[in-house]
Amino acid sequence: AQSVAQPEDQVNVAEGNPLTVKCTYSVSGNPYLFWYVQYPNRGLQFLLKYITGDNLVKGSYGFEAEFNKSQTSFHLKKPSALVSDSALYFCAVRDVSNTDKLIFGTGTRLQVFP
Amino acid sequence: GAGVSQSPSNKVTEKGKDVELRCDPISGHTALYWYRQSLGQGLEFLIYFQGNSAPDKSGLPSDRFSAERTGGSVSTLTIQRTQQEDSAVYFCASSFNRLNTEAFFGQGTRLTVV
Numbered sequence: 001a002q003s004v005a006q007p008e009d010q011v012n013v014a015e016g017n018p019l020t021v022k023c024t025y026s027v028s029g030n031p032y033l034f035w036y037v038q039y040p041n042r043g044l045q046f047l048l049k050y051i052t053g054d055n056l057v058k059g060s061y062g063f064e065a066e067f068n069k070s071q072t073s074f075h076l077k078k079p080s081a082l083v084s085d086s087a088l089y090f091c092a093v094r095d096v097s098n099t100d101k102l103i104f105g106t107g108t109r110l111q112v113f114p
Numbered sequence: 115g116a117g118v119s120q121s122p123s124n125k126v127t128e129k130g131k132d133v134e135l136r137c138d139p140i141s142g143h144t145a146l147y148w149y150r151q152s153l154g155q156g157l158e159f160l161i162y163f164q165g166n167s168a169p170d171k172s173g174l175p176s177d178r179f180s181a182e183r184t185g186g187s188v189s190t191l192t193i194q195r196t197q198q199e200d201s202a203v204y205f206c207a208s209s210f211n212r213l214n215t216e217a218f219f220g221q222g223t224r225l226t227v228v
Contacts, residue, residue: 043205051214090157106156
């Protein structure tokens with residue numbers, strides 16, 4: 001079965017520093033990968049996706065993600081963190097071995113300190 | 115509408131009662147998902163409607179849970195004989211029926227079983 005893993009429950013970073021939120025995937029075939037953000041008491045918002053092509057994907061709010069096939073990773077990055085980036089981040093993958101549904105990781109809470 | 119709409123936004127019910135949660139997807143989206151998020155937890159897949167194909171019900175936690183999608187649009191998630199462990203935020207999402215498309219989420223229904 002397809003799956004994604006987010007090994008960190010929480011990531012802490014100082015404002016202005018670069019941030020990385022990790023995601024690894026396990027798929028058969030080509031991966032379709034997504035990042036979402038959830039602010040408190042809100043639904044999930046789409047950030048970016050990797051389908052094919054350039055390994056560096058740029059998305060909303062200055063976020064980007066790097067697809068690495070050899071390491072089966074799709075880490076979310078931002079060069080300079082803002083306090084307002086503090087939220088819950090989810091990695092997701094299409095379950096192409098079954099019904100193509102979206103499967104989410106367990107989430108990583110990002111805390112950016114002033 | 116402009117986005118995925120869910121109703122009610124909050125629901126408090128007594129243990130043992132039945133509840134219905136409603137989702138209005140984005141117009142034209144043929145794929146529709148239900149997830150739930152317990153307090154402080156990740157997203158748990160419940161059910162996936164994919165166009166005219168049979169729904170993927172593999173995530174429904176018990177036979178007390180059911181969902182339908184009428185006319186390929188509005189969906190209702192029904193929980194019979196609610197239990198306290200059913201308390202969670204229930205999210206609906208919709209997308210075009212293609213692998214490379216992201217899903218758009220509603221704001222969720224917060225269900226509290228007392």
